[in-house]
Amino acid sequence: xxxxxxxxxxxxxxxxxxxxxxxxxxxxxxxxxxxxxxxxxxxxxxxxxxxxxxxxxxxxxxxxxxxxxxxxxxxxxxxxxxxxxxxxxxxxxxxxxxxxxxxxxxxxxxxxxxxxxxxxxxxxxxxxxxxxxxxxxxxxxxxxxxxxxxxxxxxxxxxxxxxxxxxxxxxxxxxxxxxxxxxxxxxxxxxxxxxxxxxxxxxxxxxxxxxxxxxxxxxxxxxxxxxxxxxxxxxxxxxxxxxxxxxxxxxxxxxxxxxxxxxxxxxxxxxxxxxxxxxxxxxxxxxxxxxxxxxxxxxxxx
Amino acid sequence: xxxxxxxxxxxxxxxxxxxxxxxxxxxxxxxxxxxxxxxxxxxxxxxxxxxxxxxxxxxxxxxxxxxxxxxxxxxxxxxxxxxxxxxxxxxxxxxxxxxxxxxxxxxxxxxxxxxxxxxxxxxxxxxxxxxxxxxxxxxxxxxxxxxxxxxxxxxxxxxxxxxxxxxxxxxxxxxxxxxxxxxxxxxxxxxxxxxxxxxxxxxxxxxxxxxxxxxxxxxxxxxxxxxxxxxxxxxxxxxxxxxxxxxxxxxxxxxxxxxxxxxxxxxxxxxxxxxxxxxxxxxxxxxxxxxxxxxxxxxxxx
DNA sequence: TCAATAGTGTCTATTAGACAGTATACC
DNA sequence: GGTATACTGTCTAATAGACACTATTGA
Numbered sequence: 001x002x003x004x005x006x007x008x009x010x011x012x013x014x015x016x017x018x019x020x021x022x023x024x025x026x027x028x029x030x031x032x033x034x035x036x037x038x039x040x041x042x043x044x045x046x047x048x049x050x051x052x053x054x055x056x057x058x059x060x061x062x063x064x065x066x067x068x069x070x071x072x073x074x075x076x077x078x079x080x081x082x083x084x085x086x087x088x089x090x091x092x093x094x095x096x097x098x099x100x101x102x103x104x105x106x107x108x109x110x111x112x113x114x115x116x117x118x119x120x121x122x123x124x125x126x127x128x129x130x131x132x133x134x135x136x137x138x139x140x141x142x143x144x145x146x147x148x149x150x151x152x153x154x155x156x157x158x159x160x161x162x163x164x165x166x167x168x169x170x171x172x173x174x175x176x177x178x179x180x181x182x183x184x185x186x187x188x189x190x191x192x193x194x195x196x197x198x199x200x201x202x203x204x205x206x207x208x209x210x211x212x213x214x215x216x217x218x219x220x221x222x223x224x225x226x227x228x229x230x231x232x233x234x235x236x237x238x239x240x241x242x243x244x245x246x247x248x249x250x251x252x253x254x255x256x257x258x259x260x261x262x263x264x265x266x267x268x269x270x271x272x273x274x275x276x277x278x279x280x281x282x283x284x285x286x287x288x289x290x291x292x293x294x295x296x297x298x299x300x301x302x
Numbered sequence: 303x304x305x306x307x308x309x310x311x312x313x314x315x316x317x318x319x320x321x322x323x324x325x326x327x328x329x330x331x332x333x334x335x336x337x338x339x340x341x342x343x344x345x346x347x348x349x350x351x352x353x354x355x356x357x358x359x360x361x362x363x364x365x366x367x368x369x370x371x372x373x374x375x376x377x378x379x380x381x382x383x384x385x386x387x388x389x390x391x392x393x394x395x396x397x398x399x400x401x402x403x404x405x406x407x408x409x410x411x412x413x414x415x416x417x418x419x420x421x422x423x424x425x426x427x428x429x430x431x432x433x434x435x436x437x438x439x440x441x442x443x444x445x446x447x448x449x450x451x452x453x454x455x456x457x458x459x460x461x462x463x464x465x466x467x468x469x470x471x472x473x474x475x476x477x478x479x480x481x482x483x484x485x486x487x488x489x490x491x492x493x494x495x496x497x498x499x500x501x502x503x504x505x506x507x508x509x510x511x512x513x514x515x516x517x518x519x520x521x522x523x524x525x526x527x528x529x530x531x532x533x534x535x536x537x538x539x540x541x542x543x544x545x546x547x548x549x550x551x552x553x554x555x556x557x558x559x560x561x562x563x564x565x566x567x568x569x570x571x572x573x574x575x576x577x578x579x580x581x582x583x584x585x586x587x588x589x590x591x592x593x594x595x596x597x598x599x600x601x602x603x604x
Numbered sequence: 605t606c607a608a609t610a611g612t613g614t615c616t617a618t619t620a621g622a623c624a625g626t627a628t629a630c631c
Numbered sequence: 632g633g634t635a636t637a638c639t640g641t642c643t644a645a646t647a648g649a650c651a652c653t654a655t656t657g658a
Contacts, residue, residue, distance in 0.1 A: 006368075008367045013368075018369065018420060026380060026382075027383045028331065029333055029383055031331055049607055049609080051608085065311070066310050066319035066320065067316055067319070069316065070308060081330070084413045084414050084415050085424065088413075103500060103501060106410065109408065111388065111426070113384065117316075118320060122381075122387065124411050162599070165598070167599055194598045197405065197433065197542075199405060199540075237499055238500075238501075247609075262649070263611075264611085264650085265648060267611075268647085283657075284610095284657080285607085285609085286656055286657075287654065287656050289611090351635050352636090548637085549636075564621065565637080566621085566639075567620055567621060569639090571619095571620085582629095584629095585629090585630075586630075586636075586637095588630070588634070588637080589627065589629050589630090589636055589638085
């Protein structure tokens with residue numbers, strides 16, 4: 001190998017250099033992963049004819065120790081030096097949901113100096129989408145108390161101030177997380193500053209009732225990403241069971257996008273992404289609906 | 303404050319807990335930032351009539367020590383415990399380009415266990431876009447030898463294998479980085495596995511001539527992101543000088559997207575994003591072109 | 605029968621692609 | 632005048648939105 005021959009200023013070869021390398025001389029941050037685990041669940045029917053409404057859910061854990069003891073946080077944990085961050089994220093996912101084959105995507109790495117009162121902690125956030133049908137019992141039967149929260153996202157204020165050569169656009173987002181046992185609220189300010197050719201986006205937790213750390217920021221960010229990606233990718237199918245109706249699929253799009261869609265246009269849009277089966281729903285109280293499955297090869301026609 | 307009253311299982315209040323917290327008991331990874339600094343530069347004209355071609359450039363640094371001594375790497379450095387990762391990225395950007403007001407965006411955090419032979423290092427990559435006119439001399443006059451490389455991205459192979467309930471799509475990307483002093487090549491394999499409702503994307507450096515670490519992966523990822531975002535955002539303007547012609551803007555789009563665009567459609571597309579001035583180019587050897595500036599408020603009509 | 609959803613046909617508005625044709629400086 | 636680019640007009644194709652209309656079940 002040629003690399004044996006190269007010597008640095010201290011006259012060391014690469015092997016010698018690595019042997020002498022002392023990683024401990026610099027102070028280092030801790031690294032954690034935080035998981036945004038989303039699912040969509042059916043609420044109970046109002047009457048026998050109506051379809052059941054769907055709602056977007058997020059998994060949170062009640063903190064059993066300081067800091068933020070008693071508050072709710074995203075599931076997560078430290079990344080050990082012997083595992084990749086993806087592995088750490090998968091491990092957390094498995095611990096909390098007992099599912100290991102699932103859609104997971106890295107979102108953003110949060111690196112503010114004082115985001116954790118214990119020590120310097122950098123956290124890498126991941127989004128996971130799970131099919132609630134595949135979940136069954138889990139979430140709640142862990143030592144850590146994990147619960148699904150109904151998640152509402154609402155822009156409550158938008159403000160735009162014009163600068164000499166740009167503007168500041170400020171948005172207040174209200175996050176509401178609730179279930180049978182608790183209701184949590186947080187307000188996140190998202191501020192976009194455009195000055196000349198520089199753009200900066202900054203998120204701040206204005207107010208948080210019961211949500212630990214900077215997790216409201218992570219939640220806000222994840223929802224924006226989810227809303228965005230559902231429009232131009234097929235991630236929504238990760239929230240669906242094996243077989244589903246187009247109406248159910250549309251409901252999932254609607255609950256995430258938080259607006260109603262027209263059935264005709266929606267069906268055209270998803271036509272290539274699904275494969276028709278010859279099965280139908282039953283006992284619906286109205287016309288039965290054809291069941292479909294995801295078509296993994298929809299993107300590049302084959 | 304209420305939080306003083308809450309005691310954990312050891313009977314400690316939050317303040318007591320934090321005082322006793324010892325962050326040093328766990329082994330921790332190091333964290334670095336790596337910067338993908340892009341610009342677009344003019345090549346010299348072939349003849350007095352023709353427009354000068356543009357080319358996409360990436361800034362690399364020659365490594366002066368092990369590991370990968372003598373090879374080329376992305377500018378970057380360790381994140382200190384006293385600065386946020388954004389601050390570390392800005393610091394690197396400032397060191398390398400001497401510019402501090404610039405477009406910068408976090409891309410992805412790379413967390414494989416053995417990506418660095420020294421020790422466990424997690425690296426957060428950032429993309430920065432700079433206007434080459436604002437650069438002037440810089441890049442080259444630092445102690446570290448930083449140079450701009452002409453960057454070519456080419457998909458040399460695409461393969462799709464069908465599985466029982468999904469497929470594997472494999473893409474080989476050839477990266478070519480060159481300037482007057484050196485030519486570097488790397489091949490990155492991008493493998494997308496869709497199985498059932500699980501999707502996984504994996505990148506591997508198949509082959510690398512002269513590019514250090516897993517940086518070919520980071521470069522490949524950044525170009526994909528850049529190509530993607532230029533289509534639906536206004537980031538391209540960060541590569542433009544204060545005043546520019548629509549033809550120049552189109553050239554920038556073309557060099558990044560690596561395909562020719564039709565002028566009429568392009569002009570329609572960017573019409574709202576620019577503000578006309580009453581100035582024109584001079585001495586062009588052909589019809590002069592109107593100069594435009596960026597319109598920061600294009601998005602939400604005001 | 606009727607409430608509620610499933611599913612289709614079609615008109616319209618908007619947008620992207622194609623390309624011809626006109627305009628204008630500088631050598 | 633000729634070359635190379637600047638810029639516009641318009642036809643066409645593709646797509647998204649709107650909405651009316653038909654179909655089908657279980658109670």
